[in-house]
Amino acid sequence: MSTDATPQERSLVDRRVVLICLLAIGLGLAAALAAQILVGLIAGITNLAFFGRFSLQEVSPADHQLGFLVIGIPVVGALIVGVMARYGSAAIRGHGIPEAMEQILTNQSRIPPRMTILKPLSAAISIGTGGPFGAEGPIIATGSALGSTLGQWLTVSTQERKTLLAAGAAAGMSAIFGSPVSAVLLAVELLLFEFRPRSIVPVALASVTSAGLRLAFVGSEPVFAMPHLAPPGVAAMAFYILLGGLMGVAAVLITRVVYGVEDLFERLPIHWMWWPAIGAVAVGVIGCFEPRTLGVGYSNISDIISNRLTVSAVTGLCLLKFLSWVISLGSGTSGGTLAPLFTIGGGLGALGGAAAVALFPTAGIDVRVAALVGMAATFSGASRALLASAVFAFETTLEPLGLLPLLGGCAMAYLVATLLMKNSIMTEKISRRGVRTPSEYVSDPLDQILVAEIARSPVTTLRVDQTIGDVRKWMASGGAETQHQGYPVVNAAGLLVGVITRRDLASLDKSDETLAEVISGIVKFVYDDCTVRQAVDHLVNHNIGRLPVVRRGVPHQIVGIVTRSDLLSAYRRRIEEMRTDEPSLPVVAPAASSRNTPASQSIGAAP
Structure with a gap:
């Protein structure tokens, strides 16, 4: 009997999955190396641009001594990125993750191979010259390009190429933050649009491999170290969940402002190649008054969630970081969204926590937990990556007692943001181009x-x-x-x-x-x-x-x-399962008077 006569037998995993797993492990190694190269490039460009020296040692541009001359450095970097985008590939512009999503949904997960070079290089120039972005967005995009390129070199199906792309993306995130579980969840929620063993297993192996290699490079210390937390009380938990809802509102407002600024740049009567330079002027000016807004700023996040900054310092940093980031990102330069959202959300959460402590001093509210919830909940509401956001905050701090408020806050932020806005900061751009992004992953x-x-x-x-x-x-x-x-x-x-x-x-x-x-x-x-x-x-x-x-x-x-x-x-x-059922239990009208109701009559009994 010919096997073509009968339906193809479906299995959870097969030999093809084993092959994809082996390729994913290789991607994990490659993404970890690419992450180290990107970090080194950022450090080298930062040292050269702000301190005039050749060094690969990580340093913050906030320590510069250039005065008002610092305004020109982001502009020079933006000009270089603009030229790279125009004559290299326009795909280097933007967040990184939305572009990968678009290639999955519209182009059979095919990303141009040149992106494996142009994206990290342009991001290193942008961030190294003071761009207010983190390294995670560009390395996620680079890992995606690595996986897609491998899938284009080999004979694989479109589904397998998508898995390799997601594996590269997860490995990239894991290599930067040492967060293998949240990297897998992010891939599921934003790239795979499914939960199947044949895709989850390769992505998990790539993420674990990358995180393991990161341990050899930088050790096991959490990215955002903070003092140990105490178990939250009932009143404090209620506040953290309420705070998550407020962060959901903030996430929607942030998303609308980001795309509003993009729309303003679209109206400029000059070629988009020059837009990043215009946005970089704002980055430089703001950097003069608040140097901590320049560059990656991971130390700012640690300071916020550890409650090491005053209320006025957090307010200024949060506001100015937001202005610098939203203008720069809206200009179309090469950058990401994760680190800026963590800084802004953490600052808002810390301010909310400080206000709550002043109003309710006996409620047991911890400003550090409020900052942590604000950080994760803002990203949850903006990206709609609920599980990834909560687990990420745990993996990058290694504080297990923060998991409960994190889950409650992120869930509430997700709920509120979804009610207020159909699209997320990741999907709004491609939605405007007529691309529909899956948002519910249900079993067939x-x-x-x-x-x-x-x-x-x-x-x-x-x-x-x-x-x-x-x-x-x-x-x-x-x-x-x-x-x-x-x-x-x-x-x-x-x-x-x-x-x-x-x-x-x-x-x-x-x-x-x-x-x-x-x-x-x-x-x-x-x-x-x-x-x-x-x-x-x-x-x-x-x-x-x-x-x-x-x-x-x-x-x-x-x-x-x-x-x-x-x-x-x-x-x-x-369809029948989605219908609202009528109550299956009898509804009893209240008696006119309790004196007319027999004591032995059960609920629902006939009068």
Whole structure:
């Protein structure tokens, strides 16, 4: 029996998955190395631009002694990035993650190979000359490009290429932050749009590999170290959840401002190559008054969540970082969103926590936890990566007692932001281009229904010894059984030998030919224990409209038939599950007076 006659058997994993896993491990190693190169490039450019020395030692541009001359440094870097974007690839502009999402949704996960060089180089120049971005966005984009390029060099399916792209992205994030679990969750929520073993396992292996190599480079210290936290009380938890809701509102406002600034730049009467330089003027001017807004600023996040800054310092840093970042990002330069959102959200959370402590000193509210919740909840509301946001804050601080308020705050931020705005900061751009991004990852209802549940039985069949003329005469006689578009053909033993349709019968000339003489090719059928998804795939693969159903283990013994309309009816179960049910328990109207109600009468009993 030809395997082409039957639906393809579906399995959770197979040998192809093993191959993709091996490739993903290689991507993890490559992304970890790329992350170290990017960090070194940023450090080297920062040293050269702000301190006039050649060194790869990490240093903050906030320590510069240039005075007002610092304004020109971001402008020079932006001019270089603008030239690279115009004459190299315009894809280096923007956040990084939205561009990867667009390639997945519209271009079969194909990212130009040159992006593996241009994106990290442009980002290093942008950040190294004072751009208010983190290194995580560019390295995620670089890892995505590495995975996509590998998938274009090899013979793989589009789904496998998407998995490699997501594996590279997760490995890149894990290499910067040492956060393998949240990197996998981010890939699931923003890139894979699915939760299947054949995609999750390779992404997880790539992320773990990258995080393991990072340990060898920089050690196991958390990226955002903070003092140990105490368990939150009930009142404090209520506040952290409320704070998460406020951060959801803030995330929506931030998203609208970001794209509002982008729209303003779109109206400028000059080529977009010059826009980053215009945005960089704001970066330089703000950097004169608040040097901590320049560059990556991971130390700012640690200071905020550790409550080492005064209220006035947090207010100034939060406001000026937001202005610098939103103008620079809106100008179309090469940069990311994670670190700036963490700084802004952490600052807002810290300010909210300080206000709550002043108003409710006995509620047990911790300003550090409020800052941590603000940081993660803002990213959750802005990106709609709920689980990734909560787990990320834990992995980068290694404070397990913060997990409970983190989950509550991120969930509330996600809820509020989703109610207030359809798109996220990651999807608004591509949505404007007409690209719809999946936002709900539900199991396929067709995978949960067996063919046996929807197959029609008994089946009207034709015999191989009947002639074309006999069949046409029978069909002309009328009756319900003669109205079908196709009929299984069986032999004398009742076994399936083929299928003939009305179109086939109309195209035949000789009325005296038997059905045995006109049936040709391999008969396509489906087993009764196959899923409806397998049946649908089988119909599409062979461009047919119906499938005889046979019992597995009893070759060609027909037990039913399924058509396209039968398969569509399988969606009824999902539609019915989404309907709001009427209350199943009886609703009892309150008695007019308690004196008229017998003490022994149970709820719902007849009066």
